Amino acid sequence: MRNATLSELQGLNRLSVREREVLSLAVSGHIDKEIASRLGVSANTIRTYWSRIRSKVGDLPRTGLAAVYIERSVTERIGNMVPGCEWDADVFIASVGQELRIPLNSIIGFTGIMLMDMVGPISEEQRKQLTMVQQSSKALLALLNDVVDITRLEAGTIETSQARFDIMSIAKEVASHFQAAAQSKGLGISVSGPGRLMIVSDRWRVRQVVSNLVNNAIKFSDKGNVEIDVSAEDDGAWISVSDTGIGIEASDISRLFQPFFQIHREGHPKEGSGLGLYLARRIADVLEGKILVQSCVGKGSTFAFWLPAKPWRVPE
Amino acid sequence: MKRILVIEDNGANLYLTEFILAHAGFEILKATSGEQGVEVALAERPDLILMDIQLPGIDGLEATRRIRGAEGGKDLVIVAITSFAMTGDREAALKAGCNGYLEKPINPETFLSDVKAYL
Numbered sequence: 001m002r003n004a005t006l007s008e009l010q011g012l013n014r015l016s017v018r019e020r021e022v023l024s025l026a027v028s029g030h031i032d033k034e035i036a037s038r039l040g041v042s043a044n045t046i047r048t049y050w051s052r053i054r055s056k057v058g059d060l061p062r063t064g065l066a067a068v069y070i071e072r073s074v075t076e077r078i079g080n081m082v083p084g085c086e087w088d089a090d091v092f093i094a095s096v097g098q099e100l101r102i103p104l105n106s107i108i109g110f111t112g113i114m115l116m117d118m119v120g121p122i123s124e125e126q127r128k129q130l131t132m133v134q135q136s137s138k139a140l141l142a143l144l145n146d147v148v149d150i151t152r153l154e155a156g157t158i159e160t161s162q163a164r165f166d167i168m169s170i171a172k173e174v175a176s177h178f179q180a181a182a183q184s185k186g187l188g189i190s191v192s193g194p195g196r197l198m199i200v201s202d203r204w205r206v207r208q209v210v211s212n213l214v215n216n217a218i219k220f221s222d223k224g225n226v227e228i229d230v231s232a233e234d235d236g237a238w239i240s241v242s243d244t245g246i247g248i249e250a251s252d253i254s255r256l257f258q259p260f261f262q263i264h265r266e267g268h269p270k271e272g273s274g275l276g277l278y279l280a281r282r283i284a285d286v287l288e289g290k291i292l293v294q295s296c297v298g299k300g301s302t303f304a305f306w307l308p309a310k311p312w313r314v315p316e
Numbered sequence: 317m318k319r320i321l322v323i324e325d326n327g328a329n330l331y332l333t334e335f336i337l338a339h340a341g342f343e344i345l346k347a348t349s350g351e352q353g354v355e356v357a358l359a360e361r362p363d364l365i366l367m368d369i370q371l372p373g374i375d376g377l378e379a380t381r382r383i384r385g386a387e388g389g390k391d392l393v394i395v396a397i398t399s400f401a402m403t404g405d406r407e408a409a410l411k412a413g414c415n416g417y418l419e420k421p422i423n424p425e426t427f428l429s430d431v432k433a434y435l
Binding site for chain 2: 098101103104105106109110112113116118119141159161
C-alpha cells in the first residue's frame with residue numbers, strides 16, 4: 001500500500017468531530033451498523049458521513065482511508081512530543097499559556113490604571129508611550145489565546161459544551177461589547193433577526209466566532225454600519241456579519257482563512273495575530289457549521305456563519 | 317465602607333487589585349494562600365471575596381468549598397478570578413460555590429464596575 005499523499009493528510013485535518021469518530025471506529029474494526037448504534041444515528045447517516053469523509057480526504061476505499069488515518073495518527077504522535085519533554089505539545093503550550101497570563105495581568109493592569117489617571121497626572125508623551133505598551137500587551141494576550149486554542153483544536157483535545165441558548169442574545173451581547181470600538185471609528189453597529197432563535201451548541205465558541213467576525217468588520221471599515229443579522233433556515237441558523245468597508249480582492253478570498261494571512265493596508269500598522277479567521281473556521285468545523293464569505297472591493301463584505309440546529313452529539 | 321477580601325498569591329497582581337479597589341474607596345483585606353483566605357473570610361466576614369483560582373497549597377475552588385462548608389460560610393459573596401483556560405472552568409467555579417467569576421488578566425477599564433456588580 002502506498003503512503004498517504006499530502007492532500008489526503010490535510011483532508012484529514014478538515015474532518016469534523018463526528019467524521020473523525022466514524023473513521024476512528026471503523027479503523028478499530030467496527031462495521032457501519034455498530035458505528036451507527038454507537039453514535040445513536042441511522043446506518044444511512046453513517047453512509048452520508050463516509051461520502052463526506054471521501055470528499056475531504058479523497059475517493060479511497062475504506063482500507064485506503066484507514067491507512068491515511070493510521071499514518072496520520074502515528075506521525076502526529078511522534079511529531080506532537082516536544083523534544084526532551086514528557087508532555088504532548090498541546091498540553092505544554094496550554095500550560096505555558098496559563099503561566100504567561102500572570103505577568104500579562106501586571107503589564108495590562110498597571111499600564112491601564114496609569115492611563116486612567118489613577119496614579120497621578122501623566123505627560124502627553126508618557127501617555128503616548130504607555131498606550132503603545134498597552135496595545136502591544138493586548139496583542140500579545142490575543143496571540144497567546146489564539147495559539148492555545150489552535151493547538152488544542154489541532155490536537156483534537158478542545159472541549160466544547162452543549163446547551164440550548166438564544167442566538168439573538170449572543171448577537172446582542174457582541175454588538176454591545178463592540179459598541180464603543182465601532183463608535184470611535186464613526187461606525188454604527190446593529191442587530192436584526194427574530195425576537196428569539198434557540199439552538200443547541202457551545203455558546204462561548206459561537207460568541208467567539210461572531211466576535212471575531214465583528215472585530216474584522218470594524219477593523220476594515222471606515223464608514224457606514226456593521227450589521228449582525230440572524231435568521232433560521234431549514235435545519236440550521238445563519239449569523240451574518242456585513243460591513244460597508246474596503247472589501248476583499250477576489251485573489252485574497254481563497255487565502256483568507258489561512259493561518260497568519262493578513263490583509264495589508266497602506267498606512268495601517270499590522271494588527272492582531274492573523275489567526276482569527278483560521279481559528280474561527282476551525283471552531284465552525286468542530287461545531288459542525290461553516291463560514292462563507294462574499295465581498296466586493298470598495299463596497300463591503302459579508303461573512304456568514306451557519307450552525308446546525310439539531311444537537312450534534314448523541315442526546316441523553 | 318465596604319470591605320473586600322482579596323485572595324491572591326502573586327505579589328504584583330495583589331498590589332494591582334488592592335490599588336484599584338482602595339482608589340475606589342474600599343477597605344482591603346488580603347490573603348496570599350487558600351488556607352489563609354478561608355481563615356480570614358470566616359473570621360472577618362467581608363462584603364465580598366475575590367478568590368484567585370490558581371493558588372499554592374489548596375486552590376481557589378477548594379478554598380471556596382471549605383468556606384461554604386463552614387458555619388456562616390453560606391452567606392458570603394465569593395467571586396472567582398480565573399483564566400478560563402479550559403471549557404468547564406466557569407461551571408467548576410459555580411459548582412464549587414462561587415457566586416460568579418471574572419476573567420484573568422483583568423481588564424482595568426471594567427474591573428471596578430464588574431466588582432461593584434457583586435456588592
